[in-house]
Amino acid sequence: MKKEVRDYIKEENNEIELMLGKFTNLKIIGEGGNGLVYSAEFLGEPVALKILGETNQSSKKSRFKAEFFNTMKLTENKLIVKYYDYDLLVIGDHSYPVIVMKKYISSCKGKKFQN
Secondary structure: HHHHHHHHHHHHOOOOEEOEEEEEEEEEEEOOOEEEEEEEEEOEEEEEEEEEEOOHEEEEEEEEHHHHHHHHOOOOOOOOOOOEEEEEEEEEEEEEEEEEOOOEOOOOOHHHHOO
């Protein structure tokens, strides 16, 4: 399923449309067992997009959505990633949950991201 997301973004010239609007200049900056993380631009500002690439299990979707809403409830703290929006990327018959978040200059593991 992650392949479907990667291929779609590539076919769309590294742009996707969500309810908030168009996200451009998508570049992959990370990948985990269940998802992909892209850097992007939205309204001229840098953001990161975390996309759940596995949609077969409703429990994974529920945990992903809970991650967003539970994080939004927390008091702002420099140790917590700032989330902006929860959305769905629809590709054919599949819906992939997306979290729009602040883009940081490096990962928690110290990996530097390219601009």
